[in-house]
Amino acid sequence: MTFLVRFWGTRGSIPTPGRATYRYGGNTSCVEIRVGDSLFICDGGTGLRELGVDLLRRSNCPIHAHMLFSHMHWDHIQGFPFFAPIYRPQNTFHIYGTYPGDARFHSLLSGQMSSAYFPVDFSDLNAHVVPTDLGDHGRRDIDGVVVRCFEQRHPGLSYAYSLEADGRKVVYATDNEVDLTIADPQLPLRDPNAPRIVPAPFVEFCRGADLLIADGQYTDAEYVMYTGWGHARATTIVDLAVQAGVRQLAVYHHDPMQTDRDVELKIDACRARALRFGSPLFVFAAREGIELKVD
């Protein structure tokens, strides 16, 4: 089965429309992953609104989608009330929890549509928006795609997801301060070029991914100012990708203060680091409106 991965929102924290973010985009987290006929949606930031418009344009057929949320911070859910397909009765959306009976994400999504925040109540949605979960050990086969989750380091927790089918693997891992989990978190300050050893369980979770979409919000200089805010140095996720033997790394969740030029400089630093390690890893900036084929 072929994976088609499309970025609908790549910005972190808050939408940033305008000329300075024109190339990489200003919408917040949302990635569409199609595997064969199955549709997976990772996060529902403001990019989700445009995905909804596009889905309705593509076809009149009922939409059946699996929604995987990293967590419920605003920039990952704000597009949901504006996602037009949830107002059509023929559509079904499965909202996944991470353990048996876990309906947290479904419940929090409905909470953001209470009348104090939004004019349409969750109970008035016409589509079937149903809670479900990834089952025992956070692993479930969905339409022939093995989906796994992994708990990450972020204020209030967040989850990464891996999707595997027919020997292909895509990992979505945003809002994860990998830097606080590495063997020696002070090492990058003493020796920025030294390899940063990422804990084995997360490396194994990402092992052999054809595409890793990972939180690389900060440059090295920015990270010093925002340590503990729940996001990674872009250069550290290069180390993760190299250690996990990843083929392509999409640096994701760009900081809202970063202009297009800043994002490009951040990617240059990541590529230079991968080159220093002698790795064939290909690093690029996640950009709104691009679609990749993983086959």
Next chain:
Amino acid sequence: MAHPDEIDNALGQLTAETEIPVVPVQSISRPFMLQQIRGPGAPDVRNLEGDALIVGRADDADIRIASTALSRRHMRIERYQGGYRAVDLDSANGVYLNEVRVHSAVLRDGDTLQLGNAVFIFHEGK
């Protein structure tokens, strides 16, 4: 010290309020363009018109590139949300947007598209 009314009168003499006709300005339009900078046929510039066009080595391609590095129908450029996007038509050698191999991509001003040995720059119209 001058009275405020005297100051106002003096300023009023400097710039008298006048009926100024606003001059209508005709907006300057420029077409969307694909500029070929490398490969057979370069340099060349094509205006993008219509809903879609095909780039490839086929005789009937809208932009024909005489190179075996390109598939017969390699890429479609199509209108999308007021601009254009590029779609790889399952070509053998792929479409690279600013070095990233893409299946499709919404195009932005200054983007580079590489198809085999042909390289294009996309220019946004207005």
